[in-house]
Amino acid sequence: MSSIIMTKQKGSLYILSITLVATLGGLLFGYDTAVISGAEKSVEAYLIQGLGLSSFLHGATISSALIGCIIGGILSGYFSSAFGRKRSLIIASILFLLSALGSAYPEIFFFTKGEPTMGLLFAFNFYRIIGGIGVGLASAIVPMYIGEIAPAAIRGRLVSYNQFAIIFGMLVVYFVNWGIANGQSLAWINDVGWRYMFASEAIPALLFCVFLFFVPETPRYLSLKNKDDHALQILTKINGAAVAKSILSDIKQSVNVSTEKLSTFAYGKTVIIIGILLSLFQQFVGINVALYYAPRIFESMGAAKDASMLQTIVMGLINVIFTVIAIMTVDKWGRKPLLIIGSIGMAIGMFGVSGLAFANIIGISTLLFIIVYTASFMMSWGPICWVLISEIFPNRIRGQAVAIAVAVQWAANYLVSSTYPMMMEYSGGLTYGIYGVMSILSAIFVWKMVPETKGKSLEQMEDLWKAPVPKKSKAV
Template identity: 60%
Template sequence: MNNNNVNKLYLFSIVAVAVLGGLLFGYDTAVISGAEKGLQAFFLGAKDFIYSDTIHGITSSSALLGCIIGSAVSGFVASRFGRKPSLIFAGILFLVSALGSYYPEFFFFTYGEPSVELLVAFNIYRVIGGVGVGLASAICPMYIAEIAPSRMRGELVSWNQFAIIFGQLVVYFVNFMILGEHTNPIIEKVGETLYSVHPSSDMWTIHTGWRYMFGSEAIVAAIFTILVCFVPESPRYLALIGKDNKALVILSRINGRKVATEILDAIKSTVEVKTEKLFSFGIMVIFVGVMLSVFQQAVGINAVLYYAPRIFDSMGMGNPMVQTVIMGIVNIAFTLVAVFTVERLGRKPLLIWGSLGMAIGAIGVALSNIYSVSPLLPVISIMVYSASFMFSWGPICWVLISEIFPNTIRSAAVAIAVAFQWIFNFIVSSTFVPLYNMSMGDMGDKFGHCFVYAMYSAICIIAAIFVYKLVPETKGKSLEDMTKLWKKR
């Protein structure tokens, strides 16, 4: 395809709206990093139950349960109602979640009085937001991939990951600004898994600060929901449901009439049999897609993103919120590396080199907890670990998941792959705090700090081997080429 035929202004305006869903994805999942200590201190004040370390881990990760649900149903929703209506629905869920998490007492409970019922209500609102994230995480890259020319697809889908990381950076700044001159509460360990709030803690942060952090998402959610109403439906979805004329109009505005006709003919040649079952192309295509999602989470990146301030605080390197913002800037910079190299270097090399970089960073953190070294070394190691993810597994996993499946099974296959991603995201995020705080012998808590990063390092090595052996290179191939690729295997 000749890129000169592409109406880039129209295409980029559509993609810009779609990636707002990615920004909300990042915003919603990372907002907990600044709010979790205040939230923990608030519920530690409950009189009708004990807010344990385990309960806090589940509460901090509860949105991920919704992500699993949202991603699992995304294939049905996207196929039944279309990509565009599904994204509008996701935006509404983001908005409800943000407002509900800000004011979980709404209608039923007394403001400011923590209780087990209020904890349940808060988690319900977070799960609702998680459903929105699950839908957006599967449908946004799918929508971009289906509307983008093949030679620009990797770059444009990578912008969705940039938006996710940018959303995380935005919320780091927002949390930092909301906190202002206030400080996070001082939480002391009083038992194996029990904690209490030190009397000198800043009460504003405990009762109000975390609410503003969650509520700030409502602004972005409202903007996304309104703007997505003005983008067109995916032309490949329109072709799947027999609306060829509408598909041709959209393709023509992007590519020009002649190229659009060729693309539509190619699409129609791969969707003649709409009833193809999930395993029509064999089990390997599903296995590769699922394992890409599993490894993206099993390498442990979201444990770092969600708990960044807590991790930096344990390293003793000044204001942890400042370091978290710095990490966000580093993440943005290295995500751009992927955006501008994915179509030149290909998907596989970036994944392999990123896996090895993450392994080095993670083992650096692990060793820093065994030997007495400057706090600067584990901070740099964390940055290397995070940066390596951002130019590899962060964007490239989404690119591959959005493009690797044949047209006739894409919705269902993407839903399954992304559901596994969120399942393992929940497993990693909810187990990180207990593993990180695990004690053993003379090492005390350092054993857990060392063990968890050594484990992530080993998983990174396995991920590199998996990519080298089993993942096909899809650079330069059209979505319709995926049908031929998997039929040959």
């Protein structure tokens, strides 16, 4: 009995250590997308104003990493299938490292420091896009990696750690940027400080790359490549010998049934559509508007700049607290209840903000409704969408299907973020009302179409998508 307990404890520590290494990819996801916030004005002064370029090119430069995110999402399917989940994450870590150093010193090799040129602007955007490709790869493959290696009973919690790492990475870089700029002159920040902000990402990127060499490939991928002995060794470390053999048997059965392609897999279109809609709704409810434009939202509602930054920090703390709530409850309550509760909470928050905007009422009530909205998202759609995307797709098509879902998610992110300023010029109340409607539609979608996956192995979930075998009628 004691040996069984010790085996379980060793397995728990092993899977936890593997998960923590993988979630460094999530931390870099958050770090890379948020680092630009501290360097944005310096980049504008150096590369945009220095060249006398338009505000459009400024916006395109600041958001260029999103283009890389879409490319990385698309490439993730090929990379994860051709090179494996682990090697793909190593590639992502190298891209993060190159982007950090290249964005900090885009003059290296070809240009002269302090002399802005169009070529230098292209070089800076090139390095930012490289980092975006790393983000796109990590956003798809980290949840997939954790989902494929985690025991079914705690898979939701472990995949949700990735969302916590993303939020934590954003918070870390905010403090890093503040630490670099604190007490320094504007001239120093515009000359050197912004470079340190980008270069600081090289530290977690290097750690991620090194630690990845000490974690295994996922058993599902190894089985797909007919490396069953290696897969069994890893499953045994995580689950124990008896359970490992049973899991490997289920994996082999699922990958050996046939080799259908994405388009011909039984019920493949249904599961792909559900994955795409999960990604679309996660963005169409407007969360990245709340994250990217939080200070501007509060300022437009009448808050002074210092007060708006303080309110943004409050929202950051709310993000962390309610992501932890999701981690603690996802494997107890299930995915569907959390998503539906979160959708209702988001709708209340957005309709509240919309009503106050139409009534021209600005005050603490607005902040409270935004907190309700953000808290509802962070306990539901924030982490749970990634959990479902990592687990609903059958083994044989998971890499390709996750790539499609993640690429769609980044494209939707870009669409929502880029249209928000234009929509706000037309009507703030209507804008928030649209996000509220999307929240209601997301609840209906989950209720009607999304299956509950709590406690099911990845192989058991394949049965959800298989066409039922018609019964033969008996002869009369």
